[in-house]
Amino acid sequence: MNTAAPAPASPSAPLPPAPAASGAHAPDPAAVFVRIKLSLLRNGLKGSSKRKAAYFTSLGFALLVGLALTLGLSALRGHAHGGTLVVLLAAVLALGWAFMPLFFPAGDETLDPSRLVMLPLRPRPLVRALLVSSLIGIGPLFTVCVAVGSVVAVAHGAAGIVAAVVAVPLLLLGCVTLARAVATANVRLLTSRKGRDLALLSGLVVAVGAQLANFASQRLMETGGLAQLQPAGAVVRWLPPATAIGMVDSASRGAYGTAAAQLALTLAGLALLVWLWERSLTRVMVTPDGSTVAAQASSERGSAGGGLWALLPGGRTGATMQRTLRYVVRDPKTKAAWVSSLALGLIIPVFNALQGDGSIYLVCFGTGMLGLQMYNQFGQDTSAFWMVAQTISTTRDAYEELRARAYALALITVPYTVLVTAATAAVVPDWQAFPAGLGVALAVMGSMMCTGALASARFPYSIPSDGAFKSVVPGQAGLAWAGMAGGLLASLVLSGPVIGLAIWFEVARMESAFWLLLPLGAAWGTAATWAGVRLAAPRVARQLPEILQAVSKG
Amino acid sequence: MPNQGDATGGAVGAGGAPGAPYGERAAVRVEGLWKRFGEQVAVAGIDLELPAGRFIGLVGPNGAGKTTTLSMVTGLLRPDMGRVLVAGHDVWADPVAVKSRIGVLPEGLRMFERLSGRELLGYMGRLRGMPGDETDKRATQLLDVLDLAGSQHKLVVDYSTGMRKKIGLAAALLHNPEVLFLDEPFEGVDPVSAQTIRGVLERYTASGATVVFSSHVMELVESLCDWVAVMAGGRIRAAGPLAHVRGEAPTLQAAFLELVGAGGRTAGDALDWLGGQAAR
Numbered sequence: 001m002n003t004a005a006p007a008p009a010s011p012s013a014p015l016p017p018a019p020a021a022s023g024a025h026a027p028d029p030a031a032v033f034v035r036i037k038l039s040l041l042r043n044g045l046k047g048s049s050k051r052k053a054a055y056f057t058s059l060g061f062a063l064l065v066g067l068a069l070t071l072g073l074s075a076l077r078g079h080a081h082g083g084t085l086v087v088l089l090a091a092v093l094a095l096g097w098a099f100m101p102l103f104f105p106a107g108d109e110t111l112d113p114s115r116l117v118m119l120p121l122r123p124r125p126l127v128r129a130l131l132v133s134s135l136i137g138i139g140p141l142f143t144v145c146v147a148v149g150s151v152v153a154v155a156h157g158a159a160g161i162v163a164a165v166v167a168v169p170l171l172l173l174g175c176v177t178l179a180r181a182v183a184t185a186n187v188r189l190l191t192s193r194k195g196r197d198l199a200l201l202s203g204l205v206v207a208v209g210a211q212l213a214n215f216a217s218q219r220l221m222e223t224g225g226l227a228q229l230q231p232a233g234a235v236v237r238w239l240p241p242a243t244a245i246g247m248v249d250s251a252s253r254g255a256y257g258t259a260a261a262q263l264a265l266t267l268a269g270l271a272l273l274v275w276l277w278e279r280s281l282t283r284v285m286v287t288p289d290g291s292t293v294a295a296q297a298s299s300e301r302g303s304a305g306g307g308l309w310a311l312l313p314g315g316r317t318g319a320t321m322q323r324t325l326r327y328v329v330r331d332p333k334t335k336a337a338w339v340s341s342l343a344l345g346l347i348i349p350v351f352n353a354l355q356g357d358g359s360i361y362l363v364c365f366g367t368g369m370l371g372l373q374m375y376n377q378f379g380q381d382t383s384a385f386w387m388v389a390q391t392i393s394t395t396r397d398a399y400e401e402l403r404a405r406a407y408a409l410a411l412i413t414v415p416y417t418v419l420v421t422a423a424t425a426a427v428v429p430d431w432q433a434f435p436a437g438l439g440v441a442l443a444v445m446g447s448m449m450c451t452g453a454l455a456s457a458r459f460p461y462s463i464p465s466d467g468a469f470k471s472v473v474p475g476q477a478g479l480a481w482a483g484m485a486g487g488l489l490a491s492l493v494l495s496g497p498v499i500g501l502a503i504w505f506e507v508a509r510m511e512s513a514f515w516l517l518l519p520l521g522a523a524w525g526t527a528a529t530w531a532g533v534r535l536a537a538p539r540v541a542r543q544l545p546e547i548l549q550a551v552s553k554g
Numbered sequence: 555m556p557n558q559g560d561a562t563g564g565a566v567g568a569g570g571a572p573g574a575p576y577g578e579r580a581a582v583r584v585e586g587l588w589k590r591f592g593e594q595v596a597v598a599g600i601d602l603e604l605p606a607g608r609f610i611g612l613v614g615p616n617g618a619g620k621t622t623t624l625s626m627v628t629g630l631l632r633p634d635m636g637r638v639l640v641a642g643h644d645v646w647a648d649p650v651a652v653k654s655r656i657g658v659l660p661e662g663l664r665m666f667e668r669l670s671g672r673e674l675l676g677y678m679g680r681l682r683g684m685p686g687d688e689t690d691k692r693a694t695q696l697l698d699v700l701d702l703a704g705s706q707h708k709l710v711v712d713y714s715t716g717m718r719k720k721i722g723l724a725a726a727l728l729h730n731p732e733v734l735f736l737d738e739p740f741e742g743v744d745p746v747s748a749q750t751i752r753g754v755l756e757r758y759t760a761s762g763a764t765v766v767f768s769s770h771v772m773e774l775v776e777s778l779c780d781w782v783a784v785m786a787g788g789r790i791r792a793a794g795p796l797a798h799v800r801g802e803a804p805t806l807q808a809a810f811l812e813l814v815g816a817g818g819r820t821a822g823d824a825l826d827w828l829g830g831q832a833a834r
Contacts, residue, residue, distance in 0.1 A: 319680035323666060323673075330668040330709070383663040386630055387725070390658055391681040393649035545632040552663065 029125045033133035041136075062138045066145025073149030083249040084233030086150035090171060090242040093146055097175040098182045100139070117285050127278045134176045147171045151248050160252030163259060167244040170266050174241025177270060181277035187284055197332035208343045215351050237262070240269025316397070320404035325411070327380075333463065334380060338412075341369035346420055353427035360430060360437030361502070363421045367441040370413045371448025371491070375484060377405050377456040378540075379463050383552035389544040399537035402453050406529055409449065417441050436514040439521025440495075440502050446525020447494035450532025451487035457536035457543070459483030462553035473553045498524050580639075581606035581733050581764040582627060587636035589622050596622040598788035600636070604766060604781070606732075609759045611775035612768040613806075614785035615814060620768040621661055621737055623785070627766075628658045628735050641732055654682070657726030659719070661737035661768075667711035671702055671721045674710055678725045689728070696724040701750050716747030723751060727758070734758065736767035740774060752778065772807040782806070786814040 045052045073089075076082040116126065134140070150171075151164035237246030247262035312318035327334050345366015352358040378385050392398050421441060425434040461476040461483070472480040492499075498521050505513050540547065582604040589597040597619045604610050614620050625631035627638050629645045629652065637644060643651035666674055672693060679689030697703045700720040705713065710721060719739055726734060734755075740748050755778075759765050769775050775782060776796065783793040791813045792799045796806070803809035 314680070314686060315683065316681050319677050323669065323677050326673070327666075327668055381666070384666045386658075386660060386663045387666060387678060388681065389630065390628075390653060391678070391683075393653045545630060548630060 029121055029129035030132040033129040034136065037133040037136050059138055062142045063145075066142045070145045070149035070152070073146070074152040076153040079153075081227070081229065081233075082153050083237075084229050086153050087233050087237045087242050087245050087249065088229060089146065090150060090245040091236045091239060093143060093171075094175050094178055094241050097139070097143075097179040100179065123278050123282045127274060127281065130180065131173070131177065131274075134180060135172070140172060140176060143172050143175055144168065147245075150245050154245070154249045154252055156252035157254075159254075159256065159259075160248060163248040163251035163263075166263070167248045170244040170270065171241050174244065174266065174270055174273070177273040177277060178241065181273045181280070184277055184284060185280045187280075208340060208347070211344060211347050211351075215347075215355075218355070238265065240266050243269065316391075316400045317404040317407065320401055321408040321411070324405055324408035328412070333465070337373060338370075341366065341373065342416065345369055345416070346423070349420060349424040350427055353424050358424060358428050360421065360424050360428060360433040361440060363417065363424055363437050363441045364444045366420055367413065367417050367445045368448060368488075368491075370409070370416070371445050371452060372484070374406065374409055374449045374452025375455050375487060376459070376461060376463070376480070377402070377452070378460045378547050379456075379551045381551065382463065382465065383548070385548050385551050389548050392541060392544060395538045395541045398540040399533060402456070402533045402536055402540065406449050406453065406533055410445075410529075413445055414442070417445065432511050432514060435516075435518035436502055436505065439517030439519070440498055441521070442518075442525040443495040443498035443521040443528075444491065444525075446528040447491040448487075449525075450494060450528040451490045453529075453532040453536040455483040455487045457539040457547075460547045460550040462551050476550075476553065479550075494528055495524070579606045580604065581608075581641060582766065583639040584623075584627065585637045585639075587623065587626060587638065588634045589619075589626060589631070590634055595788055597626070597633075600788075600790055602783060602790055602793060604764065604783070606641075606764050607759065607762045608764060608781045609755070609779045610764065610766045611779035611782040612766060612785060613770060613772065613775050613782060613810060614768075615770060615816070618785040618814075619788040620785055622788075624735050624737050624766070624768060625660065628656060628660075629653065630658070630660065630663075654729065655732045657729065657731035657734045659722040659726045659734075659736045659739055661741065665710055665718070665722060665725070668709055670707045670709055671697065671713070671717075671724075672706040674721060675724055675728055679728050682729045684729060692728055693724070696727060699750075699754060700724055701747075715742040716744050719743050720747060720751060723754065727754070731763070733764045733766065736765065738769060739767055740769060740771065772805070772810055776800075776806040784810060784813050 045055055073086060076085060079085075119126070121129075147168045151167050155161050155164040236242050237249070243262040243266040247259045247266065250256075250259035250262055309318075309322055312321050328338050329335060345363075348365050349358060349360070349362035352362055378388075381388060388401060392401060418438060421434060421438045425431050425437065459479050459482060461480045462473045464473050498517065501520070502517055505511075505517070580603045582602070584600050584602040587597055587600040588595075600623060612620050612624070622631065626633045626636075627640070627645065629649060632646070638646070640652045641655050643655070645652045666677065669677060675693035675696065676686075676689055679693065680686060684692075694703075697706050700723065702717060702720055702724070705717060710718065713721065719742075723736070723739065726736070739751060743751065755765050755767075779796055781795055782799050784791045784799060800806050800809045803812060
């Protein structure tokens with residue numbers, strides 16, 4: 001007895017404390033994750049007053065918009081289409097949650113499973129902890145505002161109120177789980193170069209989406225416009241997590257069977273999402289990173305389009321044009337800028353024309369946006385500009401370099417402008433104004449290229465390679481805006497004579513003279529471009545090291 | 555602070571009149587080069603003459619001013635003061651003569667990474683005014699020799715560090731320059747790629763061309779270079795043939811530590827708790 005007692009105690013003494021201690025007062029992983037999230041938030045704000053201001057501004061903004069939405073939605077109470085509208089809104093909200101992490105992957109550090117791999121946690125507690133910590137933030141707050149407003153709009157009677165109380169957390173959980181499940185399933189994509197490239201295109205989605213939403217809302221504001229949403233609403237109220245709001249609507253109308261089915265569907269959807277999330281999280285954490293494998297997949301390049309490239313001139317002109325055009329397709333930031341310019345340049349004149357208040361001169365909007373691509377040419381090269389700088393030794397070299405870039409731009413912009421002008425003229429319809437519209441657009445484009453070349457030489461600035469909405473590095477914003485605003489104003493003045501002539505012809509109803517504007521505008525634009533490139537070249541050749549320094553800060 | 559008194563080990567004697575005793579043609583001559591960034595003086599008056607046809611190492615600790623010096627010598631950074639001659643031509647007054655004679659591989663600057671390796675070479679060759687066929691022929695050979703033929707159609711953005719250095723080297727060699735400036739060409743490069751780069755550079759210097767490269771890996775410099783310049787604190791501490799700079803010291807590493815005044819600095823007893831046998 002007295003020999004046996006100490007024997008098992010001494011060898012086991014060093015071993016048990018670890019599991020015993022963690023078992024006795026191991027903190028709940030959920031609490032730990034909430035604390036991590038709050039610490040990350042606090043540390044992120046520490047020190048930088050600018051970031052603090054940005055955070056609190058966006059928090060205030062989200063709260064303001066959220067509350068406005070709550071009130072606005074509450075005002076829908078009793079509206080004939082209120083139910084349809086809030087159900088659709090819930091669906092849009094869920095859609096936003098699903099795609100937000102793909103476009104803004106840097107938003108939440110706890111989102112990256114590779115950071116969690118080393119933690120001694122089983123998937124289930126991990127998922128629970130992550131879910132709880134994801135409920136903290138501006139996004140969930142905003143979602144709660146919208147959810148509350150939505151249920152207030154449709155809840156009637158005791159059953160409706162009970163359903164409403166259940167629906168708000170269910171909608172929030174549904175949205176958050178959806179976002180997490182989608183992000184985890186795509187985490188390989190998010191951490192690879194392709195994923196980061198994709199994220200840079202988000203600016204494009206926002207820009208084009210905002211325009212489309214603008215036109216859609218105009219259409220809905222017309223009398224009877226809301227009735228068009230009815231069929232969509234009928235489908236969406238059976239899609240989780242919008243079923244949560246559908247349930248409140250059904251319960252309020254006394255359709256308890258439908259409400260119960262919708263509740264069951266909401267819960268089933270939530271369970272399915274959690275299960276999918278847990279599964280992909282486990283898979284991601286126990287299989288090797290595929291980021292190196294993905295790089296191998298790049299296909300055979302160079303041979304494609306080889307025939308067409310041969311049509312470009314030789315030497316620096318052809319090489320630079322080819323490089324510029326390749327970058328339009330391959331560089332995500334350049335591509336985003338080009339595609340959004342091309343899309344908006346088409347949407348604005350053509351949609352306005354479709355709605356009956358179009359004008360051929362709206363074509364100039366797209367042309368102007370495309371002309372902006374000529375600005376900060378060397379900043380678009382980033383610090384790779386040294387390769388160009390190494391080969392420029394004379395003003396002639398600089399002239400050829402800038403001219404080739406202008407050629408590459410014109411190769412896309414000129415045919416595009418002709419097409420958009422023709423499309424607008426066909427929709428308005430006003431073929432008589434076609435030459436006038438095209439002429440003015442070409443003059444505007446030429447003036448933009450002229451000022452763009454000059455601004456590229458005089459006001460070069462760095463473009464950060466990350467972040468879709470960051471187009472200037474800190475400290476150079478003033479320079480960028482000075483160059484751009486001054487350039488725009490100067491372009492307007494430069495193309496003034498052609499614009500003035502067009503206005504005069506319009507006011508004086510001299511439709512027969514419209515055709516004159518086409519050759520005049522084309523010649524004007526060409527001359528302006530040539531002059532701009534010519535004037536910018538000596539400065540570029542002289543200031544190569546200074547330009548390189550200015551564009552290497554990204 | 556580096557002690558200049560200690561540094562005078564016969565090595566600076568060679569640095570005082572660099573290149574002169576050997577009666578060689580100078581590939582690069584630097585006179586009174588200065589560069590200041592705000593308060594900080596990055597390069598504080600450099601005079602240097604680098605002999606042609608040599609494998610030259612520019613060594614120094616981090617922040618010694620190596621990159622700043624190489625940037626000014628290659629025309630990528632404008633000096634506050636001083637003159638740089640490459641093959642007898644002033645870098646700032648006569649860029650036409652200089653830029654066609656030098657090849658550069660800078661450190662910390664990007665390349666046109668959304669081009670494939672082959673496209674990048676084709677682009678650079680044409681920018682330098684070489685005929686298309688000749689560019690493509692040389693590109694094929696360079697890609698082969700540098701072991702990049704298998705990845706020639708991959709975008710440079712997907713290349714590893716070693717592959718980036720190699721494609722940068724290919725772009726710098728494409729126009730057959732007289733002098734090649736490489737900033738940290740072996741930094742982060744795996745041993746296989748390093749050996750490939752080494753082979754190409756040795757063949758290149760054997761034909762009479764000059765290579766100037768910066769590094770802080772002394773063993774590498776000792777095994778590659780026949781001429782070295784030691785930089786610290788924006789100044790040249792010593793310059794000359796490897797044997798002269800090394801002087802009495804057993805290795806270049808030892809000579810270097812002495813020159814920059816960092817010799818004899820060890821952890822001592824400060825970390826006595828560190829190690830397997832110590833009490834936890």
